[in-house]
Amino acid sequence: MPLPADGLLTLTPQGLYCRAAQAWIDPWRPVPRALITHAHADHARAGCGEYWAIASSEGILRQRLGQDIRLLPVDYGQVLGIGDARVSFHSAGHVLGSAQIRLEAGAESWLVSGDYKRCPDPSCTPFEPVTADVFITEATFGLPIYRWQSGTEVARQIQTWWQQAPDRPSVLFAYAFGKAQRLLAELAAIGVEHEVLLHGAVHNLMASYREAGVAMPPTVPLGSLPRGASLAGRLLIAPPAAQRGTGMRQLAGAQTAFVSGWMAVRGARRRRGYGRGFVLSDHADWGGLVRTVQQSRAQQVYVTHGQSDVLARYLREVEGISAAPLAGHFEAERSGNEEQAEPS
Amino acid sequence: MRHFAALFDDLDRTTSTNAKVERLEHYFRSVPPGDAAWALALLLGKRRRRLISGRRLREICQEATALPDWLFEACHSQVGDSAETVALLWPHPAPQATNEADSLEIWMAKRLPHLAALEPTAQAEAVRHCWATLTAGELLLVNKLLSGGFRVGVSTGLVTRGLARSAGLDEALLAHRLMGGFEPSAAAFQGLIAPAGEGEELSGRPYPFFLASPLEPGQLADTAPSDWQLEWKWDGIRGQLIQRSAGSSLWSRGEELINEAFPELINLASSLPQGTVLDGEVVVWHPEAEAPEPFANLQRRLGRKAPSKALQRECPAAFVAYDLLERKGVDVRTYPLRERRLWLEQLHQHWSATAPAELQSRLRLSPCQALSDWQGLEPLRLQARHSKAEGLMLKALNSPYLAGRRRGHWWKHKLEPLKLDAVLLYAQAGSGKRANLYTDYSFGLWNDAGELVTFAKAYSGLDDGEIRELDRWIRAHTRERFGPVRSVEPLQVFELAFEGLQASKRHKSGIAVRFPRISRWRRDKPAAEADSLASALALMEVRP
CATH class of the missing domain: 1.10.3260.10 (DNA ligase, ATP-dependent, N-terminal domain)
Known part of the structure; x- marks a missing residue:
């Protein structure tokens, strides 16, 4: 379903556009002014004239989009006048520096969720409930089969799994930006102080988190270890793509596990050939999605990503909220079959 | 629990x-x-x-x-x-x-x-x-x-090994004890793991089947054709025919007792000497015919509890013997195939001389094919078609009869499958490991009116990367959804391989295919150049 042509936000080939602010939110193609919810690759793309984003995401954005991008750092809750619109960024609890973006002009207010979660996460600021007339929400895990356990509980499962294999390395595959650092912070929170090994792709993203003062165990890049060093009993965090790459040969015989919300379904884990799956997601689960929509008090809801038609129908038929899936280039269908798709 | x-x-x-x-x-x-x-x-x-x-x-x-x-x-x-x-x-x-x-x-x-x-x-x-x-x-x-959907990723072999180790038993002995079924009870379990006894009573049970692997031609390089016994690979079902004092029985490879479906073969078994176990193929074969009937006719006999006299006449069963596992009550599996074959031929000869006329055509010896040098292997394999066989078997003459699939002793060398290029028409999500992934495909061929007609379904043949890629393509090119099924734009062409074709009134295309699978994604081929039903019918002439 398309957005109404006269609304505060419209959908253009470049993405969601706010005429009053003359700005696009997480645009798919280069535009003069981009408002960025967070630094994952499917939300922050290169080539825009200027970027507005939360200050703590600056380091990672520059690293990924170029050191010389024009970036205007924003604080949570700060109300900005951009063009004729009042714009504010509010914590989304997804990854470091992630935000929901609220836009207001005339008598209308819209809220774009970006990616978000409701569970506590020691690696980033917690989600802030925000109200608006119209709410555009993601629905990556928009089915009631997805119910998350706390990060603490999952960290304990991982600790047990790791400690049961003192004679070989344990490798956790997790997305390099966000999930990997959350894992470290969750482990620190249950008292893990052992040094953790990091694949280069994960190590490169640590500086911003250390700078932000996130408590994590000591870490060291895998590449800095002397050749032939024993890795028995060590924990390594690596991105999923590294499973097929070279440079991990010294890890022969390691036990492996994948950390993702998709691991909630047995078939999804077995299909990927991981021995073990830990269910930990940086997206809202079903209950979190429904609760967030209710708390937004929006009269109209649009749903993007993943199970958008299912969540919209549920909101209409069960919750009595006017809701529709929003067609567009929000990733063809986020189905969990994409190994590369970054955030889950 | x-x-x-x-x-x-x-x-x-x-x-x-x-x-x-x-x-x-x-x-x-x-x-x-x-x-x-x-x-x-x-x-x-x-x-x-x-x-x-x-x-x-x-x-x-x-x-x-x-x-x-x-x-x-x-x-x-x-x-x-x-x-x-x-x-x-x-x-x-x-x-x-x-x-x-x-x-x-x-x-x-x-x-x-x-x-x-x-x-x-x-x-x-x-x-x-x-x-x-x-x-x-x-x-x-x-x-x-x-x-009833309990499944977990362990094979029978691994379970047997785990149990054999826990009980300190020989794996092969345990595998044999497990043949033919196991009713769960404490007493049965204790019997199962009891120490090996003298002249252990396994009267009703078949031996574990020894299985062949697909031929890796390099494996033959250092051997002479005379080291091997070559036979047709028959297109029936594997069976073990047993005659012991406890009675006669016929077991399928799935370890099911199929006595009731094949009363004529049970009659045959009771005419064999006491203490005989034959390994062979159950087929449908008319007494005067030179070759067995196609698999479809055997299928009419499978799963029938009590086949009518008319069906037994129309589709008469025969046992094509190719190995002897027990002779005069003695387990001879450790003897080389060379000797077992000799004993099998002697047994067949004695039996033929005394068996009643109506049983004569029920037991056939699987003939050995002669080969003087490896150059002749391919022409010989192609001849399998004339004998209505699926290909060739190569068995090392010095091989013992082992249990399960052990590479190196027995090879199967099947005929090349038939192939057609067909267009993807429908897709359905799989279940279990393939849930939420479009992996069950229906394919069509062109008819004379220029329409695509569904003719085969296939589930296997693509690798994980191709499956994911095709899944994405299907989601992006869906035309209509019918519950769990999606029709897609008829653009993707796949080469399908299958073992046989049969005319069928039950299929819209008029053709039933045997064991279809995807052999190649023909990205190079536009849908218009896919094969027609007419070309499928032409293949049927080649290999009915």
């Missing part, structure tokens, strides 16, 4: 063969025989009885949630399995495992059958009461046991 649930979890969570065997060994050592017996039956896949259907379990769960039908359906299509969908949606799992003492045997022999026997209202309540005592993991397991 708790120990078995932990075993299930651990087996499910590792991909290491050694770890699985160790875990099985540990389980069998540590639980009472009644539980071990049930676990064994479940792991071997011998107890897949459906007590309550998956659909009914979903109903029972749904009544306890506020979720509408369509949402339950959407969840099911994402998960691909009713038992697991319920486990994920059940709102009140127990936080911790309870009832440490309760045994798998009591669950399997009493509690679950009791639930199945209740009236609907009482059943719904009792099932929910039961679920409320289970953790999410146990709930998944119990639902799988109830719905």
Whole structure:
């Protein structure tokens, strides 16, 4: 379903556009002014004239989009006048520096969720409930089969799994930006102080988190270890793509596990050939999605990503909220079959 | 139940063969025989009885949630399995495992059958009461046991090895004891793991089948054709025909007793000398015919409890013998094939001289094919077609008769499959490991009117990367959705391989295909250049 042509936000080939602010939110193609919810690759793309984003995401954005991008750092809750619109960024609890973006002009207010979660996460600021007339929400895990356990509980499962294999390395595959650092912070929170090994792709993203003062165990890049060093009993965090790459040969015989919300379904884990799956997601689960929509008090809801038609129908038929899936280039269908798709 | 649930979890969570065997060994050592017996039956896949259907379990769960039908359906299509969908949606799992003492045997022999026997209202309540005592993991397991869908990634071989180690028994002996079925009870289990006895009584049981592997031509390089026995690879079902003092029996490779489906072969067995076990192929073969009938005619005989006289006349069964496993009551499997073949031929000769006329054509010796040098292998393989065989078997003349698939002794060398290029028309999401991934495909060929007509379904042949790529393509090129099925734009061409074609009135295309699978994604070929039904009919002439 398309957005109404006269609304505060419209959908253009470049993405969601706010005429009053003359700005696009997480645009798919280069535009003069981009408002960025967070630094994952499917939300922050290169080539825009200027970027507005939360200050703590600056380091990672520059690293990924170029050191010389024009970036205007924003604080949570700060109300900005951009063009004729009042714009504010509010914590989304997804990854470091992630935000929901609220836009207001005339008598209308819209809220774009970006990616978000409701569970506590020691690696980033917690989600802030925000109200608006119209709410555009993601629905990556928009089915009631997805119910998350706390990060603490999952960290304990991982600790047990790791400690049961003192004679070989344990490798956790997790997305390099966000999930990997959350894992470290969750482990620190249950008292893990052992040094953790990091694949280069994960190590490169640590500086911003250390700078932000996130408590994590000591870490060291895998590449800095002397050749032939024993890795028995060590924990390594690596991105999923590294499973097929070279440079991990010294890890022969390691036990492996994948950390993702998709691991909630047995078939999804077995299909990927991981021995073990830990269910930990940086997206809202079903209950979190429904609760967030209710708390937004929006009269109209649009749903993007993943199970958008299912969540919209549920909101209409069960919750009595006017809701529709929003067609567009929000990733063809986020189905969990994409190994590369970054955030889950 | 708790120990078995932990075993299930651990087996499910590792991909290491050694770890699985160790875990099985540990389980069998540590639980009472009644539980071990049930676990064994479940792991071997011998107890897949459906007590309550998956659909009914979903109903029972749904009544306890506020979720509408369509949402339950959407969840099911994402998960691909009713038992697991319920486990994920059940709102009140127990936080911790309870009832440490309760045994798998009591669950399997009493509690679950009791639930199945209740009236609907009482059943719904009792099932929910039961679920409320289970953790999410146990709930998944119990639902799988109830719905008959219990499966875990261990082969019969691994289970046998784990159990053999826990009992300190020889694996082959245990495999033999397990042949022909196992009824779960403490007594049966104790019998199974009893120390090897003198002249052990295995009267009713077949031997584990020895299986061939697909030929790797390099493996023949250092050998001479005279080191090998070459036979046709018959297109029937593998069987073991047994004549012992305990009676006559015919076993299929699936370890099922198929006496009732083939009364004429049981008659044949009783005409054999006492203490005889033959390995061979069950086929349909008319007494005067030069070659057996196509597999489809054998299929008419399979699964029939009591075939009519008319059917027995129309599709007469025969046993094509190619090995002798027991001779005069003695297990001769360790002797080389060279000697076993000689004994088999002697036995056949004596039998022919004395057997009644009506049985003569029921037992046939699988003839050995002569080959002087390897150059002749390919022409010989092509001749298999004339004998209505699937290809060639190569068996080392010095090979013992082993158990299971051991590479190096026996090779199968099948005819090249038939191939057609067909257009992808429909796709459906798979289940289990392939849930939420479009992996079940229907393909069409062109008819004379220039329309695509569905002619085959295929599930296998693509690698994981191709499956994911095609899944994305299907989602982006869907035309219509019919429940779980999507029709797609007719653009993608695939080369399908199959073993045979048969005219069929039941199929819209008029053709039934045997064992279709995808052999190649023809990205180079536009849909307009895919094959036609006419070309399929032409292939049928080549190999009916």
